[in-house]
Amino acid sequence: MNLPRNMPWLNNRIRPEFQQTLRFALVGVLNTGASYILFVILYQLFGYYIVASVLSYVGGMLISFILNRGFVFKSTARRGQLLPFCLVNLSSLACSTGVLYLLVEQFAMWVYFAQMIAIGVSMTINYLGYRTVFSSRRTNDQ
Structure with missing residues (x-):
């Protein structure tokens, strides 16, 4: 998949750090939409919201690795x-699953709305973590 590495209309007007945040948000919208649709399908098929959440998260994780490495953080493999x-992602998944469980079981929140909040938690954790993983300043390549 060839995504544009440079967006001239964006590059001239917005600071690089904010551009990266915007690219992350764009990928996040795409990835979150795909993951949420998968969550709804799996929940309808199996009836277990935790299983549906974990499986949809793994699917989103695969998409995320490719798009965040190349498009958001412009890192080479x-x-x-x-x-x-x-x-x-495992840390993010643990936190978002914990939030989902807490909101549904303790606060009796509608599972679909609770999943949206859990996604917000995971997006915050992921951005901070991905920025570290894909940073070009990282010299300890293993």
Whole structure:
């Protein structure tokens, strides 16, 4: 998939750090939409919201790795990126699943709305983690 690396109309008007945040948001919208649709389908098929959440998260994680590495953080493929990426995602998954469970079971929140909040939690954790994993300043390539 060839995504534009430079957006001239964006580059001239917005600071690079904010451009990166905007690219992350764009990828996040795409990835979140795909993950949420998968969540709804799996929940309807199996009836277990935690299983549906975990499986949809893994599907989104695969899309996220490719798009965030190349488009958001403009990082080249290097050894040692996949394991930290997976660790960031496991941390994010644990937090978002915990939030989902808490909102549904303790606060009796509608499962679909609770999933949206859990996604917001995971997006915040992911951005901070991905920025570290894909940073060009990272010299410890394993």
